[in-house]
Amino acid sequence: MKEEIIIAGFGGQGVLSMGKILAYSGLMQGQEVSWMPSYGPEQRGGTANVTVILSDDSISSPILNEYDTAIILNQPSLDKFESRVKKGGTLILDPHGISRMPERKDINIYVIEATDEANRTNNLKTLNMIILGGLLKVRPIVKIENVMLGLKKTLPERHHHLLPLNEQAITIGMNLIKKL
């Protein structure tokens, strides 16, 4: 199994940390993983993206032309990555930051209103876990228990009391995601 994912949005949306949790989840189930951020000034409010690869075999290039799955959280990212999803691949987007919906017919497009949901529950910090839940519903590449182990690993101990809230967010995301 090999899954090549791009997660892209604005800095501060939890793009990099979502990728990190995903990578750690893969690690927890014994896979090879790579997490390659677009680092730099983009970290501070500009566009941010991260390429995550989970694979049963060793990973050659951590930088890719195209992806199995794209998680898109703003319009510039959609413009940049829509064409780079593999034929038959998956594109998940949060319509909150989107002004023009994707046009491709040869990929599976899903919508998850995660930002609205997070705002509604007044907990924007769970945004990335809601989206992650959505991803796992349509692409069950890692087991939820491994996600929780991965999350535990990335979260500082003083925040471990937030683990149940995050697990809930995954479930919310799973129920929220809809095919376009």
Add this chain to the structure above:
Amino acid sequence: MKGNEAIAHAAIRSGCDGYFGYPITPQSEVMETLMEIEPWKTTGMVVLQAESEVASINMVYGGAGCGKRVMTSSSSPGISLMQEGISYIACAELPCVIVNVMRGGPGLGTIQPSQADYFQSVKGGGHGDYRLITLAPNSVQEMADHTSLAFDLAFKYRTPVLLLADGAIGQMMEKVTLPPARPRRTEEEIRKECPWATLGKRHGQKGNVITSLALLAEEMEAQNLKLQAKYAEISTNEIRVEKYMCDDADYVVVAFGLCARICKNAVETARANGQKVGLLRPITLWPFPTEEIRGLAERTKGMLVVELSSGQMVEDVRLAANGKVDVQFYGRLGGIVPSPQEVTDALHKLMNH
């Protein structure tokens, strides 16, 4: 963990006595990780944020002169500032580890990954006639492994060793198995391993002097010849290279570090299409795997060198190939990283030439 974090962890586990550095993107996580771990509370390792890269490298000089396992890390502009100190360290024959997590230049440049410091790394860098053993990791695992290896080579040959990575490898996260933990050496152990070190004069013996000064030209030539003999020995013993699908290859891609990973994808694609393409990755950039490349040049139809620069290593590949085969180049500059598709396109150009 991140490549930069792996360096910090590996340093502690390599029995490192001291790290001296100055913040610069994209390698600040090395010192940040060390400061968070606080190894002075466990192994006794000293970690100090210096006032500049100039001070950092001279702190390394001081520590290395005492036979201690010391290191610094920086990124391209900072490494330029260190060149004076590195030249002194090379001449005084002090073992130490220097990490360069390259970013795009020249000038202040960008913080995105680059390999444009190849010349600076393998052709000397500072003034005078010297070389640095230059290791080029291509994964987070190798960031850790090479840190440990760098200390071993530095002490084996009494020479500075450069770990030449790039911003992408510094920032990316991968699975890593850390090298086995080694204790720091005691003063007596250092005296035994490094009888030249300035740990305080031995009773009844002359004091040790660490210097790079020899005012008489005859003395300076002798020191140069000694260095050259050492470099010849290193060239004989320490060339490291990874070959992937080169045995039956008609075409070979030559790349190091992150670039080699991207090229491997392109090679996999080519193989999937039935094209006999291989990859040669120099792990040591100095000493350079000249013979390996010469051998391949004699029995292949073409070579492609891919770098994050305008073409630096390609000069050494062409010297090695010595006109036996067409050596083409593809590179992106200033922090841009090519995609595997770009390498595939460049390969097609080579094959259709």
Add this chain to the structure above:
Amino acid sequence: MNNEIAKPENLVYTKTPVLNDVPMHYCPGCSHGVVHKLIAEVIDEMGIQETAIGIAPVGCAVFAYKYIEIDWQQAAHGRAPALATAIKRLMPNKTVFTYQGDGDLAAIGTAETIHACNRGENIAIIFINNGIYGMTGGQMAPTTLEGMKTSTCPYGRNPEINGYPLNITKLVAELEGTRYVTRQAVHTVAAVRKAKKAIRKAFEYSMEGKGTSFVEIVSTCNSGWKLSPVQSNKWMEENMFKAYPLGDFKDR
């Protein structure tokens, strides 16, 4: 011929064995020789010949390691405090000191000097201030006095062109990290005695973990100044001491 005087019981003074039996390269009348002797004597008296590590500068004193028989490192120009910082931090039980001239310490090495002092590194810094670059042939130093002639200010130092003499000792005394800052000279017997006491104090303090000790020795460079040794001492008293008055800045 009366050889009685050479008998051990009649000896009133002998050279410390820490000072090597080699001819010094310093010019006759130069202060370096005296300061070297004082350091060697202090090392001898403190019994630290096997635990002292000296850092030699770039400048006339680059060969200090030939004369004082201890372990030495010779630093790049101005970087001695950086070397000393690392050595002391890696081996707090050693006595670590730098020996630097004005060009080394107060021009090219200003950052290293200020920051080592500001961090309060537990080292002793011996600073020879003769207001000129001796080794390279008498060029202007940061501490060259106003109006003083050197090969790179042949008509005298003009502040409008060259800026003002840098009183770096006063500057480092302001830093929290310094514990002992003093300015001495070695032009008279009394001054030599005082300078030796200051060097000893600096070395002792460096082992107490309470900050940096900084000893400036206002010195002569009769070759660079183009004066005889005697004239140099007089010129120093009349001119250098005005800009750089002797005394303690700080001792706590």
